[in-house]
Amino acid sequence: MQTTTLSFANFHAHGELFANLLRARHQSFIVQNRWDLPEADGMEYDQYDTPASRWIAVHEGGEIYAGIRLTPTTTRCGIYTYMIRDAQRGLLDSIPSDLLYAEAPIAETVWESSRVFVSHATPMQLRRRVHAHLITEMTQAARLLGASRVLGLIPANWPRWAARCGLDMSAAGRVMDIGGIDNQCISINLAAKMN
Incomplete structure (x- = not known):
């Protein structure tokens, strides 16, 4: 099993991985969850998949087990910034604007985690290991990018696994x-974790 952090600068070195x-996001969010999201050629994407973002993939032999997208909270592309902030600003119909307890941050030390998924095809006996790989890589990648905090929108069952993954995580909404x-x-x- 491999874990890779992708960027526009290194796509070329990873073949079909991105x-x-x-495609795995399409399967998870459009096929399984039945969310109405942009798609093309069997791939799901949105306005936040820009050169400012990074993508983490847990994979083996071309199969994607899990993924996360990291986006700086300082990014801007037209009217869009990052998903959580744009939802709070009322720009996204599918996410309530009262999703945060406080105003969405804009800071070089805060990155957003979005499009978090573990593929439905990931075997049950691998899921705990896949999850650990995904969280470890997300933490390391965010730290390398200068983040001291990650803001995410994830399934609400997170308290079950946060401590198991060694994360200092709290509700933000x-x-x-x-x-x-x-x-x-x-x-x-x-x-x-920065020491």
């Missing part, structure tokens, strides 16, 4: 139904 990641799934904004403090 396309396979977008209310639990809300998005497309039939309970989700919640969370804040991951990376400061303790």
Whole structure:
């Protein structure tokens, strides 16, 4: 099993990995969750898949087990910034604007984690290991990018696995139904992991 952090600068070195990641997102979010999201050629994408973002893939032999997208909270592309902030600003119909307890941050030390998934095809006996690889790589990548905090919108069952993964995680917003799934904004403090 491999874990890779992708960027526009290194796509060329990883063959079909990025396309396979977008295909796995399509399967997870459009096919399985039945969310109405942009798609092309069997791949899911949105306005936040820009050169400012990074993508983490847990994979083996061309199969994607899990993925995450990291986006700086300082980014801007036209009217868009990052997903959580844009939802709070009322720009996204599919996510409630009251998703955070406080105003969405804009800081070089805060990155957003979005499009988090573990493929439904990932065997149950591998899931815990896949999850650990995904979280470890996300933490390391965010730290290398200068983040001391990650803000995410994830399934609301996070308290079950946060401590197991060794994350300093807390609720940053209310639990809300998005497309039939309970989700919640969370804040991951990376400061303790920076030593």
